[in-house]
Amino acid sequence: MDFLRPATWEEALAAKAEHPTAVPIAGGTDVMVEINFDHRRPDVLLDLNRVVDLYEWEVGEETVRLGAAVPYTRVIEALGRELPGLALAARTVGSPQIRNRGSVGGNLGAASPAGDSHPPLLAAGAEVEAVSVRGTRLIPVEEFYTGVKRNALAPDELIRAVHIAKADGPQQFSKVGTRNAMVIAVCAFGLALHPATRTVRTGIGSAAPTPVRAGTAEEFLTAALEEEGLWDSGRTVPPSVARQFADLVAACASPIDDVRGSAAYRRHALRVMARRTLGWTWDEYLGNERSARCA
């Protein structure tokens, strides 16, 4: 095995071009488990810990450009206002030790359907900045997941950053598991209200081969909020609307039975999470509107 330690981003890209089979390692919280258990024996490990650019983020007008290797702990501490959904999800990842090392770039690299970053990225709207010596492309996150633990990266590409839309309204994340700490999601759900465009977006985790948006549920709710004039009226979402939204979310999933839960349970849990997160975000939206009007 070779261990490559590029000191700069340019060196990392050159190394990946020269060794397309090299396995990048950032926090190592996925890669090292696989190596320790002999599930994976890469011929080359490409350490990204020295590439300081990957540990930085920039808050722009519309988006946050989050370096691929920024640990979850930093997301929680520093980006809760701009990226509330992602910060909520980050809080549920593993344990402090895991959050101190694990990163959104690593979550995307692993592309597990159970990865907790995915629902909030889908709900907020995000693009993955994939770079190689050939150039840079921005991949919409919904196109990034191509199969169970597969992603759209070419063999010579690395993730430089994720461009995530800054929240323009309330966001929520909800995850079902057997306990509070250290738990892989049985299923998870992210919801973002976008008052600026009067739309809603969602992300479903662990209930399909890849993380997915609940497209028909989003369309239904966006239309219903508009038709009932709810963005302006200051009224709560009618229970019938919430119920149908929840049913549509569950219908958008294609869960399986596995050791963590049955398909039927997952659908049920998604319905519950969809309804709850809608209630929470809408309450927050109404609260914001009210205080904005009083101010």
Next chain:
Amino acid sequence: MRVTFTVNGRRQEADDVWEGESLLYVLRERMGLPGSKNACEQGECGSCTVRLDGVPVCACLVAAGQVQDREVVTVEGLADFAKERDTGAAGPGTDPGAAQRWQPRPAGPATELSPVQQAFVDAGAVQCGFCTPGLLVAADELLERNAQPTDADIREALSGNLCRCTGYEKILDAVRLAAARTGTEA
């Protein structure tokens, strides 16, 4: 490959390290520092917790090559580390030879303990002791960050460390005790 890094304040070299090896393996098997425990090798138990450039991490999930030129503190160095932090003076670090010969009940003078270690002893927070090194490192870091943690803070900071013996109550007591003692000193 060769890996050179600082362990408990002193520069160390490990030779013939396999590229897929973990920091935990290097510490235990190549440096003779078995304080950091190996239970799950998958980040679940926290018994291998060490500080990497000050940050608590699972040593089983750090590739050895990733620690080149970086600083690691293990439970063996915790007493010296805490002392240097309290006095604000850079000390000589921890002698690895002495650390390798560490005994729970030394024949000679008692080993000096950090405040967190002493609190674990006094509160009866140690049963089989397997989880203790990882908990000590995690608890010490919590108190460094937050001298007067709430119970929720303590639970959160130790949520990555499993203990099969104590039921955690005495561990919580120990951290509260360590916090109370530093509180009265200040």
